[in-house]
Amino acid sequence: MVEKHIKNLLFNHDCVIIPEFGGLITRYVPASINPVKHMLVPPSKKIAFNEKLVLNDGLLISTIAYANNISKEEAKQMVVAFVHSARTRLNGENRFELADIGVFRYNAERRLEFEYKESENLLESSFGLPEIVARPIRAEEPAVLRTLLKERKAEPAPVKQPLRSRLRRAYNVAAGLALTGLVGAGLYMLSLQTDYTISSLSxxxxxxxxxxxxxxxxxxxxxxxxxxxxxxxxxxxxxxxxxxxxxxxxxxxxxxxxxxxxxxxxxxxxxxxxxxGAAVEVEQPSTTISGKDGRFYIITGGYARMHNAEFSRQEIAEKGHEAKVLEPGRGNRLFKVAVADFATAEEAQAAMDTYRQSFGETIWVYNN
Incomplete structure (x- = not known):
């Protein structure tokens, strides 16, 4: 009678204490896969025993009294009789089995040991879920596939290309590299000319x-x-x-x-x-800047020849602006026409919007 109530309580409670005997504690075990048996085990509860939990919490006695419609004192006497019977079997046979739960034994130090008996899944959420056997599937090769595999194995190894083909490929690669080098050298020599730059080819x-x-x-x-x-x-x-x-x-x-x-x-x-007294004198512009001065100029255009830059400067001067021509420095071949100059880059950038209204969006700031 008491064993049946203990098992029912283990379905809904994590701990069931048997007064003056010990407590049964449940723990959740997640689903698992057994790789040896090829089985899928659903989630479950495992039960452990602690003989130090002997204090009566009233759960077992109250459940027996309510289920049998008896008083708590009578239910307590039933629990005491159950504990006395269990200890008598342990002292005589050193074994006491709790039906569908587990087996109790004494060890060499006369302490109770509990062996859980996995007979029924005590987790209500896994009720009705059996253990599933999932054996691996071994695919059998059809006759057509076996024939194709044999034919593939029988194919001869790839024949190494002859020396003439390899030489022809090497010649084509070398010719392509040489042609690329010649084109690059031609473009470089063209860029060294006075009237051409790489940007002029775009x-x-x-x-x-x-x-x-x-x-x-x-x-x-x-x-x-x-x-x-x-x-x-x-x-x-x-x-x-x-x-x-x-x-x-x-x-x-x-x-x-x-x-x-x-x-x-x-x-x-x-x-x-x-x-x-009629020789043509070429007037040298007095507004030509040569060398570095550290100022920031607003440039309207760059020219490969000095007379083109001077002609542009004269056009700007006719519009009322004091323009200047900056001679090219080291590594540069363009004569730049400046419409204004400033001491700092911030001042030059601040004046850009004003000069864009007259000279368009292509002007830029140059630090000489």
């Missing part, structure tokens, strides 16, 4: 080329506005120089003699220009 540089052509046409038109007598004198001087060179070449003179003849022709041209 499609966007076409706009800069059109502007440069327009500036050259404008400078040519300025030249054609020279007085007629000065232009005639210049042509006459050039004809004298050409005649002197041709006479020297016809008479079989050496290169040194030709240079002397050209020098004499140049001297005659200068003398004649001084006599007529």
């Amino acid at each position: 499609p966007t540089s076409l706009f800069g080329a059109e502007r440069q052509a327009a500036e050259e046409n404008a400078s040519a038109s300025v030249t054609t506005q020279m007085p007629a007598d000065q232009f005639a004198s210049a042509e006459e001087s050039l004809e004298m120089e050409d005649n002197a060179v041709s006479l020297a070449e016809g008479s079989g003179l050496t290169e040194t003699s030709i240079e002397a003849t050209q020098y004499a022709a140049d001297e005659s041209v200068i003398a004649k220009a001084d006599e007529q």
Whole structure:
């Protein structure tokens, strides 16, 4: 009778104390897989025993009294009789079995030992879940697959390519590398020329080329506005120089003699220009900046030739701005036209919005 009530209490409680005997404690065990037996075990409760839990908490006695409709004193006497019977069996047979729960024994030190008997799953949430056997599936090879595997094993090893094919491949690779090197060297030599830069090869540089052509046409038109007598004198001087060179070449003179003849022709041209007082003097711009000065300039454009940069500076000066031309420094080939200069970069950046209204969004700040 008492054993039945103990088992029912273990379904709903984690600890059931048997007065003057000990306490049965349950613990949760999660689901597990047995790799040897190939079994899936559901979650369950395991039971342990502690003989020091002998203090009566009233759970077992109250349950027996309520289930049998008797008083607690009568239920207590039933528990005492159960404990006396258990100890008598242990002293006589050294074994007492609690039905569907476990077996009690004395060890060499006369202490109670409990062996849990896994007969029924005491976890209510796993009620009705059996242990599932899941054996591995062994796939059998069909006859077609076995035939394909045999044919694949029978295939001969790949034949090594002949020496001629390998040499042809190496030649193609070497030719490609050589061609790439030649193209790179050509581009580098082209970039060293005075009138070309690497940036001029891009499609966007076409706009800069059109502007440069327009500036050259404008400078040519300025030249054609020279007085007629000065232009005639210049042509006459050039004809004298050409005649002197041709006479020297016809008479079989050496290169040194030709240079002397050209020098004499140049001297005659200068003398004649001084006599007529109509020699064309090229005015050197006084607003040219050469060398580093540490100031910050607002640049409107860069040009490969000085006269193009000067023409742009004159156009800006006609609009009322004091423009300057910055000569190229080391590693640079462009003449830059500046519309303003400042002592610090902050001042130059602050003035950018004002100058963008007149010169567009392509201007930038340059530290000279």
